Amino acid sequence: MRSLAEAIFGRTETALAAFILLAAAVFSFASPYFLTLSNAADLVEAYSVTTILAAGVFVVLVSGGIDISFAATASAAQYLAAYVATSYGFPALPSIALACMLGIVLGSVNALLTYYLRVASIIVTIATSSIYYALLIYFTDGTEIYNLPDWWSDRIVFFRYATNSGDIVRITLPIVIMAVVALVTRFLMSRTRIGRQIYALGGNPEAASRIGINILGVQLFVYGYLGFLAGIAGFVQAHRVHQAVPTAMVGQELNVLAVAILGGATLSGGVGSMGGVVLGVLLLAMLQNGLNLLGVSSYFFGVVIGLAILVSTSMTGYAEKRMRRRHVLKAN
Amino acid sequence: MNPDIRRGARAFTAPLDRLIAAIRGTATNVGGLLLLLVALVGLFSLLLPETFPRPTTLQAMMFQLPELGLLSLAMAIPLISGGINLAIVATANQAGLLMAWILTALMPPDVGGPALALWLAGALAAGLLLSIVIGLITGVLVAVMGVHPILVTLGTMTLINGFSIYFTRGRTLSGFPEPLILISNETILGAPISFILFVIIAIGIHVLLTRMPLGIRIHMIGSNLEATRYSGVDTRRVLVSVYLLSSLLCWVAAIVMMARFNSAGADIAQSYLLITILAAILGGVDPYGGFGRIVGLFVALCILQAISSGFNLLSLSPNLTLAFWGLILLAVMGIKRTTASWRARHRST
Numbered sequence: 001m002r003s004l005a006e007a008i009f010g011r012t013e014t015a016l017a018a019f020i021l022l023a024a025a026v027f028s029f030a031s032p033y034f035l036t037l038s039n040a041a042d043l044v045e046a047y048s049v050t051t052i053l054a055a056g057v058f059v060v061l062v063s064g065g066i067d068i069s070f071a072a073t074a075s076a077a078q079y080l081a082a083y084v085a086t087s088y089g090f091p092a093l094p095s096i097a098l099a100c101m102l103g104i105v106l107g108s109v110n111a112l113l114t115y116y117l118r119v120a121s122i123i124v125t126i127a128t129s130s131i132y133y134a135l136l137i138y139f140t141d142g143t144e145i146y147n148l149p150d151w152w153s154d155r156i157v158f159f160r161y162a163t164n165s166g167d168i169v170r171i172t173l174p175i176v177i178m179a180v181v182a183l184v185t186r187f188l189m190s191r192t193r194i195g196r197q198i199y200a201l202g203g204n205p206e207a208a209s210r211i212g213i214n215i216l217g218v219q220l221f222v223y224g225y226l227g228f229l230a231g232i233a234g235f236v237q238a239h240r241v242h243q244a245v246p247t248a249m250v251g252q253e254l255n256v257l258a259v260a261i262l263g264g265a266t267l268s269g270g271v272g273s274m275g276g277v278v279l280g281v282l283l284l285a286m287l288q289n290g291l292n293l294l295g296v297s298s299y300f301f302g303v304v305i306g307l308a309i310l311v312s313t314s315m316t317g318y319a320e321k322r323m324r325r326r327h328v329l330k331a332n
Numbered sequence: 333m334n335p336d337i338r339r340g341a342r343a344f345t346a347p348l349d350r351l352i353a354a355i356r357g358t359a360t361n362v363g364g365l366l367l368l369l370v371a372l373v374g375l376f377s378l379l380l381p382e383t384f385p386r387p388t389t390l391q392a393m394m395f396q397l398p399e400l401g402l403l404s405l406a407m408a409i410p411l412i413s414g415g416i417n418l419a420i421v422a423t424a425n426q427a428g429l430l431m432a433w434i435l436t437a438l439m440p441p442d443v444g445g446p447a448l449a450l451w452l453a454g455a456l457a458a459g460l461l462l463s464i465v466i467g468l469i470t471g472v473l474v475a476v477m478g479v480h481p482i483l484v485t486l487g488t489m490t491l492i493n494g495f496s497i498y499f500t501r502g503r504t505l506s507g508f509p510e511p512l513i514l515i516s517n518e519t520i521l522g523a524p525i526s527f528i529l530f531v532i533i534a535i536g537i538h539v540l541l542t543r544m545p546l547g548i549r550i551h552m553i554g555s556n557l558e559a560t561r562y563s564g565v566d567t568r569r570v571l572v573s574v575y576l577l578s579s580l581l582c583w584v585a586a587i588v589m590m591a592r593f594n595s596a597g598a599d600i601a602q603s604y605l606l607i608t609i610l611a612a613i614l615g616g617v618d619p620y621g622g623f624g625r626i627v628g629l630f631v632a633l634c635i636l637q638a639i640s641s642g643f644n645l646l647s648l649s650p651n652l653t654l655a656f657w658g659l660i661l662l663a664v665m666g667i668k669r670t671t672a673s674w675r676a677r678h679r680s681t
Contacts, residue, residue, distance in 0.1 A: 068606075113662065116669070117662070117665045117666055117669050118669060119619070119665050119669075120619040120620065122609075122619065123609070123613050123619050123661070123665070124662070124665075126606045126609055126610055126658075126661075127610065127658040127659075127661045127662050127665075128658065128662075129606070129658075130606070130607075130610070130654045130655060130657060130658035131654075131655045131658040131659060131662075133651075133654070134651040134652060134653075134654035134655035134658070135651075135655050137649075137651045138649050138651040138652055138655070251602070254418065254486060254489070254490075255490075257486065258486055258487075258490060261483055261486070266480075267480050267482055267483065268480075297498065299497050299498045299501055299502070300494070300498050301494065302490055302491070302493050302494025302495075302497055302498070303491055303494035303495055303498060304494070305490050305491075305494065306487050306488065306489070306490035306491025306492070306493075306494050307487075307491060309483070309486060309487035309490060309491075310473070310484070310487035310488070310491065313477075313479045313480075313483040313484065313487060314473065314477045314479055316479075317477045317478050317479035317480075317483075318477055318478065318479075320478070321477075321478040
């Protein structure tokens, strides 16, 4: 019989949901501004870029790999799009398509190197990350592009709603893109052939190869998908800050990885759900906002994220360990 | 003792003996790296006959090497044990901040003589204590909770950086007493004190990893943690020692970094984190654990430093240096892969 505590904490998603409810209860009790609709929309928008990237990293993690070159890829894609849009007057769609294509190409390079060199993907992507980023800074001299065209930097609001208290809720472009990415990723991972192949590859690469899954093909898809999402994230990030800066996203690698892991993806692969990733982002966003409203210094937030990662990974790690021990006992 | 029993015992321990011999054996795959280093030095000497093969260039390289070197050692030990420590730069910065805070905020400005020595010793001891605490916490989390070290140290890294940023509000502390600065400014027989310190520590770690029981055990848990546990080794203790050692090396790196930059802060040298992994892997450390030697790491660091200095003298951008480092790593990996498959093919025929 599974105890209640295990039923709750055995799955990362339920544990996250429980934490979110707890945090929401505490914060809405402590501050009247928390849990207003406009506040929620702002929160979600602030985390849109992180979520888009985390969705791609999640897919790579499920396949049993790690990629930390996505920040460099996103920066490169963003810069390329900004460059052709400002210097050659490319319209919206071709610019975005170019950014995504660069992302797919750079991601595929990671996949090919990982496959043919038979090296841990973290090593390959550390190397390619250095190369992509260094070349980007070298060719751009680190200069920003400020004069983004209007179609890019204008705020696009899909839905506007004034609450009774006079606050305005805006559903903006980043929120919509983030939602679409989350839904597409979820569909891809749980309802398609390639999604199941990704889980199979992460669960047991040897078995996956024996049943005839094309390992290289799946890896190309996985890293290409992250590259594609990195292109989109680069576009959204420039849209939010109205400029393209080559260094804007570098240093975000480990934060995004932390978000994906907080959501229940493991490093050994084969496990995790997109819903968990979204819940992980939600928890972080709520903690940050709640602490802000309580007047806790924003400098303190790093401490909170660190604790959240340690607590969540320790809990799942400990649960797994207990479960393994129980299996051993049963087998005897 | 009865010779039969002794022979029996020897047969029983033969695989372990072979393992220890393999760990102690002369560096076989360092040859290729040395060749690469010689080729690079030759290439730069051809391109820059006036400036590269000069004692001053060598000395400049020795000034720059120690901080990355010490941090790479701090990364290599967990890697050999099959883990990783992503918190090394965070640990070094926090230890540096604590020592810097004691030396700038607590210590009266006009202290001299024995009182200054006492203050310095106190600051160093505080930093040492902090790094021990961090190492113990990390080690216990890895050993007891059974969580992958990437996750644990990703968490501790974020936590440590969080505290550093919270306490400093992003500011840096600078202006340290003269004796501390000397570590990175003074030379003995032409070699900077920091470089001598690094070499001594590297030799010490090499001896520890190859000649001492703890070192052999670190290699063993890197190869197979469960098998090591079943052979009667207290793997938890070994894991805690691994992260304790790593953290202690961060403390030494913190002292060298304070001396070199004359400042301490939460954001200093963050870009070193991934470069230390790059250096360790280039030096032949197996990212899956179990293998790797400090000699290889040392040669790899020399290769990286030679590229950096050579590019600098050629007035190429430091960004190209970083790109070239990445390329070198991929190239070395590719060569290893092809030679391995070539060997496998020739063995089978």
